[in-house]
Amino acid sequence: MKSQLTEAYNLLIEKLEGWFNLIITNIPNLVLAILVLATSYFVAKYVNKYVSKLVAKRVQENSITNMIGRLSAVVVVLAGLFLALGILNLGKTLTSLLAGAGVAGLAIGLALQGTLSNTFAGIVLSFRKKIQIGHWVETNGFSGEVMDINLKDFTLKEADNNMVVIPNKLILENPLKNYTLTTRMRIFLECGVGYESDLDLVEKLTKETICNTFDQIESPDDVEFYYTEFGGSSINYLCRFWIDAENALEKLRAKSKAIIEVKKAYDKEDINIPFPIRTLQFDNKLDFEMPEMDNKQFSNN
Missing domain, CATH: 1.10.287 (Helix Hairpins)
Known part of the structure; x- marks a missing residue:
């Protein structure tokens, strides 16, 4: 031991x-x-x-x-x-x-596959110069101002002031339209005038009205005007022009202003903007009275 x-x-x-x-x-x-x-x-x-x-x-x-x-x-x-x-x-x-x-x-x-994918997508989005806070973008069916880009999600504020939170992964994988990257937007204005209208006058008046309404349009020749079809109650046309705008809200305001001014100009020149009219005609008489029954037949019943 x-x-x-x-x-x-x-x-x-x-x-x-x-x-x-x-x-x-x-x-x-x-x-x-x-x-x-x-x-x-x-x-x-x-x-x-x-x-x-x-x-x-x-x-x-x-x-x-x-x-x-x-x-x-x-x-x-x-x-x-x-x-x-x-x-x-x-x-x-x-x-x-x-x-x-x-x-x-x-x-x-x-x-943490989903969390990490959103995290790395957030890092990538933060370094993209084409997507910045304050830009007006449209993606994944939503349109609004970019309010926040963090490690988890992408936040938009829509025109109606609603906040939309989208995972970063979806932003990176789906197309994104950025309205702020360009300072010009094209406005499409569709309308129709009556068949009795002077078409040359309508075209000239519309171009001049659009040119006088927006300062960035230097000449009526910068406004595109095309008649498109013979409609059921009017001759329809398409008018296109460019404006200085950076988001969809400015585009809507410009289109609304153009419609107001064109309507005023047409009213001064008595140019008719027709609308469909439905006429209901009752030229047949309907018999709502019951035929008299035979007393004999009535008694048998």
Whole structure:
């Protein structure tokens, strides 16, 4: 029994001496690893601030700016950690960490597939110059002003003041019409005049009225006018012209103004804008009186 205790004691002392010698031998590497970790921590802080300022110049959303800054800081810290493990000759530990990180990343990615897709889509949308807060856009069946682009969703305010929240993934995968990217919009005005109207006068009057209504139209020749068909009660035409506008609301206002002014001009020149009339004619007499029944037949019943 004594010999076994002595042997165990000697093994313990030998093990402790080995560890002590190992620590003494690796003190320079340990100090260097600690310095690397500390340096990476402080560098990560400056990288976070610098990247956040750099991203803020192109992205208006604070949530996305902060997230990108923090991600850059995490990358710096992880790089310092891997470098420190390499200095300590812990290659196997480093390999295990990388393998574990890969498996964990795969599991998290599968579990949060929808959330991550919206997050990355939000980052991509934030860096697109053609989609900015304040633009008037139309997408996924909705039209309105872009109010917010964050890591989860895309917020629109429609013309009726309703807020529409759309997942970022749908914005990135579907077509988007941006009215703000151009300062000009084309107005389509369709109408009809009576068959007795002077068609040359109608065309001239319509062009002049549109030209005088909108300052951006320099000449009546800039207004397009085409007769399109002989309708059931009128000769119909299509009038097209360009205006300076950046959203659909300005386009609606311009079309409404054009309709008002054209109607006034037609009234002054006694130009008729006909509308369908339905005439109901009752020229047949309906007999609502019941025929007299034979008394004999009545008695038999």
